Amino acid sequence: MEFTHSVLSFSSGKGGVGKTNIVANTAIALAELGKRPLIFDADLGLANIDVLLGLAPAYNIKHVLSGEKGIKDIVVTGPKDIRILPASSGVPELLDLTETQKRLLLDEMEVISGEVDTLLIDTSAGISDTVLYFNMASQYRIIVVTPEPTSITDAYALIKVLYSRHKVDEFCILVNMSSSEREAKKVYNQLSNVADRFLGSLRMKYLGFIPKDQYLQKAVLQQRAVLDMYPDAPSSQAFKRLAKGIVALGQEVRVDGNIKFFWRDFLNVV
Numbered sequence: 001m002e003f004t005h006s007v008l009s010f011s012s013g014k015g016g017v018g019k020t021n022i023v024a025n026t027a028i029a030l031a032e033l034g035k036r037p038l039i040f041d042a043d044l045g046l047a048n049i050d051v052l053l054g055l056a057p058a059y060n061i062k063h064v065l066s067g068e069k070g071i072k073d074i075v076v077t078g079p080k081d082i083r084i085l086p087a088s089s090g091v092p093e094l095l096d097l098t099e100t101q102k103r104l105l106l107d108e109m110e111v112i113s114g115e116v117d118t119l120l121i122d123t124s125a126g127i128s129d130t131v132l133y134f135n136m137a138s139q140y141r142i143i144v145v146t147p148e149p150t151s152i153t154d155a156y157a158l159i160k161v162l163y164s165r166h167k168v169d170e171f172c173i174l175v176n177m178s179s180s181e182r183e184a185k186k187v188y189n190q191l192s193n194v195a196d197r198f199l200g201s202l203r204m205k206y207l208g209f210i211p212k213d214q215y216l217q218k219a220v221l222q223q224r225a226v227l228d229m230y231p232d233a234p235s236s237q238a239f240k241r242l243a244k245g246i247v248a249l250g251q252e253v254r255v256d257g258n259i260k261f262f263w264r265d266f267l268n269v270v
């Protein structure tokens, strides 16, 4: 099946595990493969995608909801022409929209839907309602985890809530800051063993790993994406592999929605 529209959410139980870096670099790697990604910044925290990429958006989703701006006025462009929809501070409002605002948002999303084919959602850490809703409305849920025990237990807590309360039973596990593939697989096995034992029939796919990489940290300090600044760094190569894996996901699994449906579903559940 053709990979036309995919919606991926990136979440973690614990904060600071690398979601924002992963979303930014994966989007760049997808653009290099000829995809047209749009990042939706749904993270309420301060260290957001625009800061990471040294961008300064003048407007955000609040201006769309108030009718002051259209979606095209608020979208900013990053490396390799990836697009970013600055939303962060307006995200809580998304849970509390009037019918008129929902209609407006759907119409605005329609405006841009022809120009993008992959939506990547960078969520806040933890298990807030917004995080849960974005996970529920996405086609692919990527749970980012590091080898730290607290990261693993918090990832499990997130998966457990999504499964037991919201019947979400498919997850992709991405291990960040790993020293080796072996360590990453161990983390994945730990998580999937616990899930098998306590949660039953849950499908958990190993999506690979991103090595702990000092070049990524150097790039962060320069407010650049590592893939843009150091294309040959170990983490950059891993992001390229990850992007290929994501494209393959879209080909292998049923595609039961697209970006338009995503917004309709999201606004329906909230």
Ligand SMILES: Nc1ncnc2c1ncn2[C@@H]1O[C@H](COP(=O)(O)OP(=O)(O)OP(=O)(O)O)[C@@H](O)[C@H]1O
Binding pocket: 012, 014, 015, 016, 017, 018, 019, 020, 021, 022, 043, 045, 047, 123, 124, 125, 176, 177, 178, 210, 211, 212, 213, 214, 216, 217, 220, 235
């Ligand atoms: N693969 C990696 N190698 C080395 N350092 C990394 C790697 N990934 C992330 N980091 C470090 O972790 C920091 C936090 O990353 P990032 O902001 O992407 O995490 P986050 O999960 O989005 O955090 P938050 O939960 O606050 O949104 C980075 O600034 C960087 O220093």
Ligand SMILES: [Mg+2]
Binding pocket: 019, 020, 021, 043, 045, 047, 048, 122
């Ligand atoms: Mg972040």
